[in-house]
Amino acid sequence: MAVLPIRISGDPVLHSPAEPVETIDDEVRRLVADMFETMDAAPGVGLAAPQVGVGLRLFTYGWVDEEGNRWRGVAINPELLISPPPPGDPDLDEESEGCLSFPGERFGLRRADRALLRATDLDGDEFEIDAHGWLARIFQHEYDHLDGTLYTDRLSYPDRKIVAKITKKLGWGRPGVSWMPGVDDLEG
Numbered sequence: 001m002a003v004l005p006i007r008i009s010g011d012p013v014l015h016s017p018a019e020p021v022e023t024i025d026d027e028v029r030r031l032v033a034d035m036f037e038t039m040d041a042a043p044g045v046g047l048a049a050p051q052v053g054v055g056l057r058l059f060t061y062g063w064v065d066e067e068g069n070r071w072r073g074v075a076i077n078p079e080l081l082i083s084p085p086p087p088g089d090p091d092l093d094e095e096s097e098g099c100l101s102f103p104g105e106r107f108g109l110r111r112a113d114r115a116l117l118r119a120t121d122l123d124g125d126e127f128e129i130d131a132h133g134w135l136a137r138i139f140q141h142e143y144d145h146l147d148g149t150l151y152t153d154r155l156s157y158p159d160r161k162i163v164a165k166i167t168k169k170l171g172w173g174r175p176g177v178s179w180m181p182g183v184d185d186l187e188g
């Protein structure tokens with residue numbers, strides 16, 4: 001297993017829709033193992049294949065909720081059913097989000113409180129998770145990555161402007177920029 005470099009906003013793989021996984025073979029199994037290791041090293045609560053430069057529809061997640069339940073797994077070719085997010089402005093204490101592909105920053109964003117995930121696991125078995133709260137947010141964030149959408153794309157003024165400023169200042173927003181968990185001092 002290996003920790004993989006994480007692509008930063010501007011790399012085309014992050015801004016294009018990913019392709020369905022056709023077969024769960026050794027290559028996919030190795031990718032998933034590397035993604036778990038990368039997610040844990042970052043550290044992050046989710047990681048989508050495009051973030052490590054692979055345009056396939058799968059993501060890993062790992063999170064412990066307030067009751068101590070441990071959520072950890074991989075979602076291959078996921079479908080996600082959500083209701084529209086509630087109207088109004090996000091509560092910055094409860095609804096701020098970050099991304100390993102826009103590291104070191106957080107912005108408020110409204111998400112649906114509930115999301116129904118249907119996906120395939122590494123054994124090829126289908127599963128379903130009825131997620132609420134933060135887990136629902138993780139699924140929405142990771143699912144967006146598979147459609148080439150970053151959470152920063154969902155922000156509105158003035159946050160969009162701040163994102164553009166940071167992107168310019170740090171030399172992001174172009175192909176081939178990445179960071180290495182455990183090596184570069186950044187966090188999502």
Ligand code: ZN
Pocket residue numbers: 098099100101141145
């Ligand atoms: Zn992300």
